[in-house]
Amino acid sequence: MIDISGLRKTYLMGEELVAALDGVDLHIERGEHLAVVGPSGSGKSTLMNIVGGLDRPDEGTYLFEGEPVADFDDDELADFRNRRIGFVFQSFQLLPRLTALQNVELPMIYCGVDKEERRARAAAMLERVGLGSRVGHRPNQLSGGQQQRVAIARALSNNPDLLLADEPTGALDTATTIEMLKLFEDLNAEGLTLIVVTHEQEVAERAKRRVSFRDGRIVSDERSAA
């Protein structure tokens, strides 16, 4: 599904050029559950941004289902994020003014789904993540774990090909983290491709495949026996 080769990205940090990605090759199949690990500044977030279509590489190719995402213009990237990718962030990034249901509706609004249909789909999605009774709550009326479930429902609402989770459990306690990992495993079992960026060992261990980054390069790529 994803074919990345020779990816490079440099940033200007003050007066110094920092190579966030320094020649990365990566191939990901549909249905994989992948953990990306590494210390901060190793380039894993930069890779996620490029894979998610939030950023473009300086060099290299990125094919998503054969499409050259690196060559997309701003509007094509927006539509790509809208239809193909679901994002889950460490800080949830829910809009505080909106109810859980309205937050989940958001991606569907940007691709013009009718009001009734998106309401129904959003409600079904919240049901799926176990928040069927919380549709009318605003983010500040929900616990951290519940907020992250809303965020996951939102990420899934447009039936993306790929779920990108950046430190999804970073703001959650251990019990909630375990719930969340279970949810991810269930979703993966249903066929959803999943990439989780994390520096928590237990989170990484639950993934079927672990890719480690250091200084903008992949230093190891191992799969669980199971």
Place this chain on the structure above:
Amino acid sequence: MIKRADLAGFAIGAIIAHPMRSALTALGVVIGVAAVVMMTSIGLGAQQRVTSAISGLGSNLIVVMPNFGGPPSGGLARQAAGSALTLTDDDATAIAAQVQGVAAVAPSVRGQVQVVAEGTNWNTRIEGVTPPYLVARDLSMAEGRMFDDAEARQGKKVAVIGKTVVDQLFPSTDPLGQRIRVGDVPFEVIGVLASKGQSGIGQDQDDIVLGPLEAVRSRIVGRRVKGNNVQSIYVKAADADQLDTVQEDVTNLLRDRHHLREGEDNDFSVQNLASILAASQATVQTFTILLAAVAAVSLVVGGVGIMNIMLVAVTERTREIGLRMAVGARRTDVLYQFALEAVTLSLAGGILGLLLGIGGGLLMAKVGGWPVAIASWAAPVALGFSVLVGLGFGAYPAWRAAQLDPIEALRRE
């Protein structure tokens, strides 16, 4: 593609999320639009009143007045109209006899007097005139009759009164044949003028007593008007085409009669109503434009207020913008959302301002007695301008929002 209704929903949602802030932001536009509407209404009202006041004097009318607008004489400041009386009955007679194309010539003196009848007091205007006055001023009788030439010449003490005077002095009795005391002089009421209604520069045209020129001049305004002087001569041209030639002929005749040499200034003025009207309208219009321009400045200030708050909103909602982009908002979606928010604020302010302006105008008309006329174009222009202000001042903040980098925006605390 996002639906338009959903974009509008985002804009309205953001506005009602901060009702107080939104209200204060729109307030600038409310005040600006209200001020523009009110100022143009007052200007237009004044213009209409001036027009009706002047045309209410009579059609095809030329007014001859002594020394009006002439240079200061004897080193004194410019004298008030009628203060140096250089016109006489004979001038009026000469105009009637010698100028072609004249329908009526009416000399007049006037004053302010206390009128008493049946123990009731009323302060009103009195005008001493001759019978052609009715024709010159486009007046007609409602009851009774006008005094005739003989009565006018003999200075008989008879009076024709306006409707307001009737209402004040004879609320329940027939005024015809009644005696009234004008100042200290008894007059007999022989006629009532047909009502011309409330008009003029705040002047009730029905609040008047007409008496024979001779009687009024010698017995009532005698202290100010001596001999056979008059304060004005109304000359009505037979038709509008002859207005200019009549005006010129009257001027030449009077210069001749007053023995003015070549190059010497007129000791009288001859003005036709059309030119007076044009001049006054131009003055009022200038004032209207000035008022509207000052009011428009406040509209611009209102726009700056919108821009200010929108810039704050973009900064405050940077993370929201980043999130929207991450879930698939195009840059144009973000641009339209914020531009629409600014336009909605401004338009809401404009609608409120329009209502407030109209209400304020009506209030001024009622309480202050100002002439107020709400222009038919006030609503579309006011609302059109609010939309333009919203677009103009919302464009930059919206563009800033659309140019944000989603990664940076999501990271912002």
